[in-house]
Amino acid sequence: MTSELAKTFDPSAIEARWYRHWEQSGAFRPERPDAEPFTIVNPPPNVTGSLHIGHALDNTLQDVVIRYERLRGKDALWVVGTDHAGIATQMVVERQMELAQDKRTNYSREAFVDKVWEWKAESGGTITRQLRRLGCSMDWSREQFTMDPHFTKAVLKVFVDLYNQGLIYRDKRLVNWDPALKTAISDLEVEAREVQGHMWHFKYPLAGGETYTYVERDEDGNVVLEEERDYISIATTRPETMLGDGAVAVHPGDARYAPIVGKLCEIPVGPKEHRRLIPIITDDYPDPDFGSGAVKITGAHDENDYGVAQRNGIPMYRLMDEVAAMRTDGAPYAEEAAKALAIARGEATATAAEIDTMNLVPDEYRGLDRYEARLRVVADIDAEGLMIMVEDKTIMQPFGDRGGVVIEPMLTDQWYVDAEKLAQGPMQAVRDGRIEIVPKTWEKTFFNWMENIQPWCVSRQLWWGHRIPAWYGPDGAIYVAESEKEAQAQAGAGVELKRDEDVLDTWFSSALWPFATLGWPDETELLKRHYPNSLLISGFDILFFWDARMMMQGMHFMGEVPWPRLYLHGLVRADDGSKMSKSKGNVVDPLGLIDKYGADALRFFMAAMESQGRDIKMDEKRVEGYRNFATKLWNATRFCQANGIGASQSIAPPAATSAVNKWIIGEVADTLAAIDKAMAELRFDAAANAIYHFVWDTFCDWYLELIKGSIDDETKAVAGWTLDQILVMLHPFMPFITEELWHAQGARPYDLIVAKWPELEAAADPAAKAEVELIIEAVRQVRSTRNEMNIPPGKRMECRILPESGESARLVMRNWHDISKMARIDLVETRSAQAVTSGGVQIVVGDTTIALQLEGVIDLDAEKARLEKALAASEKEAKSLEGRLNNANFIERAKPEAVEKARADHAHHSAEAERLKAALARLG
Structure with a gap:
């Protein structure tokens, strides 16, 4: 029994409801012990953070993958959590204290840390709530925090083990000192700016x-x-x-x-x-x-x-x-x-x-x-x-990227990791293919940094964070241990010890994310099952902050690579290609876009624009376009409901005898193959565009039009099955609308989020495909010609057909009812070839000629004059733009966006000129 849909698609009415249902029903948890595990971990956002457009891209791509693999029957785990963000969090709390005319140094270290924990309890969950709004199907039941007790245990063990192995040491070296934060920061947290x-x-x-x-x-x-x-x-x-x-x-x-x-x-x-x-x-x-x-x-x-x-x-x-x-x-x-x-x-x-x-x-x-x-x-x-x-x-x-003041290079005593030694394993893993970097072009950057890696300064002069487990004796001797009791045992009874005041760099703890989140150093079942992880998706900008360091620590402590594939996506830039920044006022709020267009539209934009690591230009019009795409699917489902087309009763394709039904089943199979191939290659744009064109063009614009008025029981079964396959294939990209439509189509034994990904053995029927494509080609050409000639879309036209004994002529005549209905043309008579060419414009479909009769419909001479004038204007503009683009001074001196616009305009006018030439040729 279908549930009647509202006339208007309203994302806000369904998103919160479905997310709450998924989370409460445990749909995000890996509970398929007999299935192949699939694991990804999210780059843990700062606990102080709010969702920005980069998070929206990063987490959309991860959710597309995890939902896809869950549908494919995998035991899918998406580890979620937040980073304690030592510098950022201490800054936030200290600023709040300043507003109250208070300061950190009015408190003991322990009392201040207690205040930070209080802040986290009250305000530290903002970004996790926002990730839910985006639709991220993370396993919240295992949410992690890098200062959780089990995580602290892992951090201390790693530090002590590395120290005992000679891979962590204390040294006086030059560091980047941030005078505003009063701490050392890493090279990666420094940005160079031009100043006078x-x-x-x-x-x-x-x-x-x-x-x-x-x-x-x-x-x-x-x-x-x-x-x-x-x-x-x-x-x-x-x-x-x-x-x-x-x-x-x-x-x-x-x-x-x-x-x-x-x-x-x-x-x-x-x-x-x-x-x-x-x-x-x-x-x-x-x-x-x-x-x-x-x-x-x-x-x-x-x-x-x-x-x-x-x-x-x-x-x-x-x-x-x-x-x-x-x-x-x-x-x-x-x-x-x-x-x-x-x-x-x-x-x-x-x-x-x-x-x-x-x-x-x-x-x-x-x-x-x-x-x-x-x-x-x-x-x-x-x-x-x-x-x-x-x-x-x-x-x-x-400049420090957080403190905002000029960095002072300064010679200080700090703790260092011997990154050069730890880097050897990851480099070899990338060389021998155990870790694949996608796109491969990032390998050169990876090796250049790793081969020239410097000692990693891991101490920070803060109070919030993992305190370095080192104690000093009166004679300057250092005792490194997981607890003060163990350090005292090393020093001997009666030796007065003083603990190191510093904390560890935040990235030191997050480098353990792929395995410490699974329970390490304890040998948990979760760890055995889900390490190594299956894939890491991250922005290229944290390749060295985080990705490379996870490789180092994972291989050193687990003896295996943390994941076999690393996908690096680009940045989301402003619509003019410039980097987003608050100072420029061009920052885009993803939550504002979700409020306006829905999470599904924003997600689909991100996936469709993500092309193997290239930067994405923000384009709100395209987000709006994908909301319109969702509306089109909504209305197509309403059409199905109005015509008695409900949920399919079969996972396998229904039996089909008509050409159009055989054809749509084959198109589903082709689309499924295209999506599977794209996802295997991590081509998110190709996968999104494959389902987009199938839904918009193949299903809505052609299939539903072709079956309109002749929907028998076979067609109801095939159409219902096809719509089900659409909802499953589209679900990773647009989870909310697809879940809503899945249930609206009839009673289901399970939610779409845990449905079965299609596995079609059905191949395209060549004869059916040829027949339907011929119908589509005939209608498309007639519509295009009518548009070129400025003939009103609703006006019916007469035509004549040149008969031949070929197969296409037979198919045209057999499907004339559909062609006539969709192209709005009426067959007057069949004549000789000479008669066909008189007073009309010819369209060739296969071995058949359809001649649209223009007499009495348009003024042929006036139409030719209009087309010739438009052709001359397009050719003139294309030539002008070609001259500009061939001018080296313009290419070198103009703004990149101006050059890009000139190229786009030249391509447009060149294509328009070719179209107008073809239209004139058809008029004779």
Whole structure:
């Protein structure tokens, strides 16, 4: 018994109801113990997050796959959860405290962490509710959080095991320091921006007033400048870091400075009596053609300088504190700095007096913000006459993607993972095919990063997160253990221990997601059954944040790849192709689109536009178009109901005798094969477009029109079966409307979400296919011709047919009732070939000619004139656009979107010109 559908399709009326039903009925849980398991894990969104358009794409693709595999009978598990997001969550809670005129440091660490847990309980479920609105069929009964007790257990075990294996260690290295967040952050959390800055050129006087002959030559070796100098010229964009210089470097092939290599020069900052002398060294890093060719080496505050200092044994001095203000505690560096000075002089040690007076940050700069210190340093050097010049310069500056301030490279003590060793297994797995990266084009990027991977800094100076399981003894000894009790046992009774204050990088814990979510380190049945996972879908932008690290940890601790396939999708961009950003005001809210068009329409847009990792341009008109597609299916189902077509009683195709019914069964089989092939290749666009064209074109526009007025019992059975197959095949893309229509068509023993994916042995019937395609071709050509000639769609026309003994003539006549009905043409008489060509326009279908009679319908001369005028306009526009596109200046200088529009317009006008030529040819 069918349930009568409302006249108008309203997504909001069905979506919440069906999602609630699915979740309450346990439809998302893997409960098919005898079936083949299929497992995916979602990239855990931040617990602070809200659904953005990137989440909508990512989770739509995952849901398409999991619903497809569930329908195919797999024991499908989609692991869902959220990430504790150390930095983001601590920021959110601290901002709330600021609004209440409170701050974190008013509390103990434990009390603040309790406040974060309170916030999570109240506000941490926003994005999980929003994922439900999108229709994501995740197993919420096993929802995970990266700070859950079992997850914490896994994190501690991994840290301790890696430490005991020599793969985690503590080291003093250069990190990206975020002064706003007061923590180290990873390279991947830094974004470079162009800013307007300055390049200052200073004199570094040679020690003892020594001089040398400075000579510059042109490309031919001719001397262009020769003078005596008592300094070496240095150019820098960051004068405040001069206080921490350890050397000046020049290229070994730079003849200008050959006389002073190995000599000492003076840093021109601070009281003269305490200025440090630093050596002039050679290294391949300086570019002789950039600036003066001489580079100051400040290893503790510059990434490139850090490498030079490491290679050449140059001392590195950290100048700033956690908020990037100049340090007030220069004393800890005094002995080190004085010793470096002594070594530079060729002496073994510095004197006690030198150690007492050595002050890396002079009193007048202490406590100043780095930019205040910059102004003070520049002014002091200028006052002394040691500034050569200053030039305006556009520079690339690193910003923290969360703190929003300029990152300060800084030498600090941190914990590191030996990523180089852990990367070997994943690289080999990709090389030998155990992990397939789709699209394959991302392999080059993957190998480039993995082959040049740096130690992974995993410590963060936060309170919220997994606290590092390391304790320190009074003598500086480190004890790493899963509990304080175990650490104390290592240290011995009576040894006072202090726990490390830092927490682990959020990505350290999420790297365990494929197996810790399944119960590891316990040997659970879920773990045995669902690891390795079957597939990972993620944005390419977290390939190194997350995907590669899951490969490393999964292979190291589980001995197997975490999944055999990794699918990397692109970004969703604004409609003009630009990156979405709040500052540009072009961010699209997916929830707003769901409110307006329904979740099904947004999901179908995402799937149909996703083409093997290419970026997607947001196009609301297309989302609206897919809502119209859903409406068309809704109305087609209402037509079926009105004609007594209900739920099919058979999974197998019903018996069919008529050509149109045989044809539609074959078309279902072809569509099913196309979807299965596309899904096997992870071609979401191809799968979506296959079902779209079958529903819109084949079923609604042709099949239902062909059967209209002649719906017998056979046709009711075939039409009902076909509609059922549509609902099953479309369900992964549009779950809500398909479930609603599935039940509206009649009583069902099960929900569509757990129905059976079609398995058709039925092949297309060649004779039936040829017959129906001939009908369709005849109707399509007549409609196209009528449109070209501006003949009103409802006006019936007369025609004549040239008879031949061929098969198509027989089929045309046998199906004339349908052709006449759909094309709105009436057969007048059959004449000779000469008569057919008189006063009409010819359409050739197979070996049959249909001549539409135009006399009395249109003014032939006027129509020819109209077509010729339109043809001339299209040809003129196409030629103009061709000239523009052949102009190299236009291609190079115009905005990409302008070039793309010109290409699209040229293609349109070229195609229009060809269409008009064909129309004129038909008129003779």
